[in-house]
Amino acid sequence: MDGVILMEKAWIYHNSYEEYYRNPFGAVTCDREITLRIAVKCNSKIENILLALKKSKDNTETNLQMNFEENKDNYTIYKVTFKTSINPGLLWYYFIIQVNGDKLFYGNNAKQKGGEGQILNTLPPAYQITVYKKNQTPSWYKEAVFYQIFVDRFHNSCGEGKFLSLKDKSLLHSSWNDSPMYFKNPDGSIKRWNFFGGNLQGIIDKLSYLHDLGINAIYLNPIFEASSNHKYDTGDYKKIDPMFGDEETFRDLCKKANELGINIILDGVFSHTGSDSIYFNKEGSYSEIGAYQSQDSPYYKWFKFSNHPHEYESWWGIGTLPNVHELEPSYVDFIIENDDSVIKHWLKCGAKGWRLDVADEQPDEFIKKIRNAMKEYDPESMLMGEVWEDASNKVSYSELREYFWGDELDSVMNYPFRKTLLEYVLGQKDAENTYIDFMSLFENYPKDIFYSTLNLIGSHDVPRILTLLGDAGTEQNLSDYDKEHYRLNGDQFNLAKKRLKLLTLIQFTFPGMPCIYYGDEVGMEGFSDPYNRGTYPWGKEDYELLTWYKKVIALRKNNKIFINGDWEPVFFNKEVFGYIRKDGEKYAYCIFNRNVWEGSKVKINLKQDGNYINLLNTDEIFNNNNKQIEVLLAPLEGKIISNL
CATH class of the missing domain: 3.90.400 (Oligo-1,6-glucosidase; domain 2)
Incomplete structure (x- = not known):
């Protein structure tokens, strides 16, 4: 594709993205050889070059001698090869260059996201290498399209204003179309929880809708007995909240969902x-x-x-x-170890896995025990963690976490993916920095994990995606009344839809599992909690958006290249970002123009001869001129161009 713009190399050069300088690229398994190179162009005598290598596991640091390898393109190349430990962990490295009696350092760049580094005369930021034990993510999970449901707000099987059960000191909405709200005490605590009556039978009733949409995995917000409507204040881990149903209904949900090829993931609140x-x-x-x-x-x-x-x-x-x-033995037994522990009980009822709420507040040992218990019962069950940052180097309570070292998580909620895409689509980050952000994750995450992250753009913890994409402005200075009643005007809504189509086209062609927050696919709006937790607008859907979601879901499911294919990101200019997906001789060139007002013409250098079409519009055929095609992108347009 040759869309990456290369700058002239500095006189000392190392680039962790390039396999020549770091082989193999990215995260590596335990007991694996790694070769690092550094290039130097200097008239003065190079007295010595060392690789400084630090292990996170025991915090030890060693210096390895780098040796002359060859002269290449006016640079002198120095190389070192070493083997990773048999134990997983993080390695950190930088280079020490002694020249003319001076000591210089070459390390990671100021953004600390890998790639080309920087020369300093003080200790530099280090490059990261993730070393992990090989572990296979469940096969079904990689092919999943997720749908997140906040149960009270999805569908009420009893009918509007009716409820399976009642709670004391609560507000019950008689109208499904009411706005969600909080009734608080003067100290900010909740005085009354409000409920709309959504329940598990309501989800069963709408399984055909989800199946028709293309969903094959549902992530449920907590469903166990609790005082609140969100259920993150668990009252009884062994009991479905009576407002949602009972264990028999849950078993029925899992059974009927499974018959449609849909797996159910539960939210575990164990901290x-x-x-x-x-x-x-x-x-x-x-x-x-x-x-x-x-x-x-x-x-x-x-x-x-x-x-x-x-x-x-x-x-x-x-x-x-x-x-x-979490590590109190009786608690561990109750949640994990007993024959009828919380983890095992609900797997036996039909759940296919767990999402760990606030995973960074639970000890590594506790998470490992959960994983072991799950895999012993069902090797194809999956464990996903809520982590908002780069989970490969997450530090929590002064401790480096071990999520990806091979004994803990199968996946994480990919909030960095969401943040980067929003910044790109909203014009806050150009295509080059979008490329850097994604390359950093690609470099730090084991490949199996990178292809298994939950790629979300909406959730119960963030404002509705359409509200953000419609330039609604900040909500900090708005009253609760204004936030409750705010809706995008016509121009804003149309802009938001165009941006959402571009964003979801990326989401559904990117490595990892796309996740839809209930109602985003039909145009729901809302600022932060509680306004992002409105009721699904049955009968009032935006069918243009719904049709688009069905189209991009089908695009993903009908083209396995977007699930398993190799991934190579590129950028052409400040506005146009893209990537190549490759599976054998099949290529898909995914390019996106985030500019609201101007189109962009780009040239793509092809890696394979033949004829090419736009998968979103198969009538659009591109002339292959010496393995190069020219593509015109309209404002806020993306194209998926593939060889026949």
Whole structure:
């Protein structure tokens, strides 16, 4: 494709993206040879070049001698080969160059995202190499198209204004079209939770819709008994919330979904419980003696009291969410190890995996135990973690996490993907920096993980994607009333839809599993929680968007190149970003113009002879002129160009 613009090399040069300088590229398995090269163009005498290598596992640092290899293109090439440890971890490296009695350093660039480095006379940022144990992600998972459902707001099988069960001190909406809202006490705590009546039977009733859309995996926000509508304040891990249904209904959901080729993933909230729970029982709602009520409670050791009962550690200081000691043996037994542990119980009921809420607040050892228990029961079950940053080098509570070292997560929610795409489509980041961001993840993540991340653009934790893409502005200065009633005007909505089509075209042709937040596919709007958690607008869908989503889902499912194909990112200019997908002799050149007002003409250098068409419009055929084609992109247009 040759869309990457190359700058002239500095007199010292190393580029971790180029396999000549780092072989193999990216993350590597344990006990694997790595060759690193550095190029120097200098009239003065090079006295010595060393590779400084540091291991994250034991924090040891060694210097390896680099030796002359060859002269090439007016540069002198120095090389070193070494073997990774039999244990996983991160390696960090930079170069020490001694010339004319001076000591210089060459390390990672200021962005610390790999690629071409920088020359400094002080210790530089280091390059990262992820070393991992080979582990196979479940095969079904890589081919999944996910749909995230916030259960109370998706579909009410009882009918509008009717409920399977009632809760004390709650607000029940008689109209499905009401706006979600919070009723708070003066201190900001929730006085009344509001409910619309969405339930598991409602999802069963809409399985045909999801199947027709092209969905083959559902990620459910928590479904276990809890006081709130979001259920992240678990009251009983072994009981479906009565407002959602019961265990029999859940089993039926899994069975009927499976018949349509759809797997169900549950949300596991294991770093904290609710204060109104069997285990803590601060509100006295349960007959069992909770940890708040007595130190003799069987659950007392689960929690982190500093002065029983009123002073205890809680999630982000929210008193209704008391934190737990995840490694307390009785808690580990209950959640993971027992024959009918929480993890195993719901897998036996039909779930195919778990998403770990706030994975960075749970110890590595705890996550490893969850994975072991899951894989023992079902090797094809999957474990995904909520991580908002580059998960390969995530530091949490001063500890480097081990998510990708081979014993923990199969996947993570790819929030960096979402952030980068939003910044690109909104004009906040040009194509070159988009390329750098994605290359950094590609370099740091084991390939199997990179092809298995959950690529989301919407979720219950962020504003609705259309609201963001429609230039709605910031919500910080808006009143609750204004946020509740804000809707994009006609021009804004049309702009948002065009941007969303471009963004989802990337999402569904990119490595990893695309995930749709319920209602995004039909034009739902809303600022942050609670306005991003509105009810699905049955009967009021934007069918233009829905048709587009069906088209890009079908494009992905009908072309395995977008699931398993090799991936090579490129950029042509500030506006046009793209990548090549390759599977054998099949190529797909995916190019995108984010400019709202201007089109762009780009030339693509082809890697394969033959005729090429636009997969989105098969009437558009490109003339192959000496392995080069010229492509015109309209404003906010993407094209997927493939050989026949």
